[in-house]
Amino acid sequence: MPSRGQVNYEAYRADAGGVSLIDGSELPSWYDLDPKIMSAWEAGAFAVEQLFAEQFRDLATALWNAVAPVVIAAWGQVKHIVEEPS
Numbered sequence: 001m002p003s004r005g006q007v008n009y010e011a012y013r014a015d016a017g018g019v020s021l022i023d024g025s026e027l028p029s030w031y032d033l034d035p036k037i038m039s040a041w042e043a044g045a046f047a048v049e050q051l052f053a054e055q056f057r058d059l060a061t062a063l064w065n066a067v068a069p070v071v072i073a074a075w076g077q078v079k080h081i082v083e084e085p086s
Contacts, residue, residue, distance in 0.1 A: 002030075003042060003045070004042065004045035004046070004049065005038060005039075005041035005042030005043075005044070005045045006030045006038075006041070007045070008041055008044060008045045008048075009030055009033070009038075009041045010030060013027045
């Protein structure tokens with residue numbers, strides 16, 4: 001399975017038509033890259049992953065803050081009905 005850095009690099013390489021957008025030279029395959037360049041692509045992929053994780057946590061928190069009062073109120077009504085049947 002390819003790493004996240006490799007997936008990002010290969011997507012860039014494909015989108016650029018396999019050539020450098022700076023000088024037009026052919027872009028090497030992932031396995032032919034200098035290890036320092038591979039590391040930079042991995043670091044970029046990690047940074048994007050962290051950003052998405054942070055945004056997901058913020059979204060989940062906002063959703064919970066919006067829904068929790070309704071869930072708690074509904075549970076109170078259900079609990080009341082179950083504990084005190086008529």
